[in-house]
Amino acid sequence: MFLIIYTSVIATTMMTLFSYLYSEFKNEKFKEPQLINILINRLPNVSSSIGKNNVLGWFIHYTI
Numbered sequence: 001m002f003l004i005i006y007t008s009v010i011a012t013t014m015m016t017l018f019s020y021l022y023s024e025f026k027n028e029k030f031k032e033p034q035l036i037n038i039l040i041n042r043l044p045n046v047s048s049s050i051g052k053n054n055v056l057g058w059f060i061h062y063t064i
Helices: 002-026 032-042 055-063
Strands: none
Touching (some): 002 055
């Protein structure tokens, strides 16, 4: 079980690193944690606003 979790974290980190590099190179929005935070802000039942760099986006990104 540890090996599966470890491999998943490494794979997600590598995917995220690629997304951030590609995002900077193409000047596009491919930063998954930031996109998740933007989607959270658009939810109708969310009363408080969170920033693009909130830890919640990172948590959800790695949890998925």
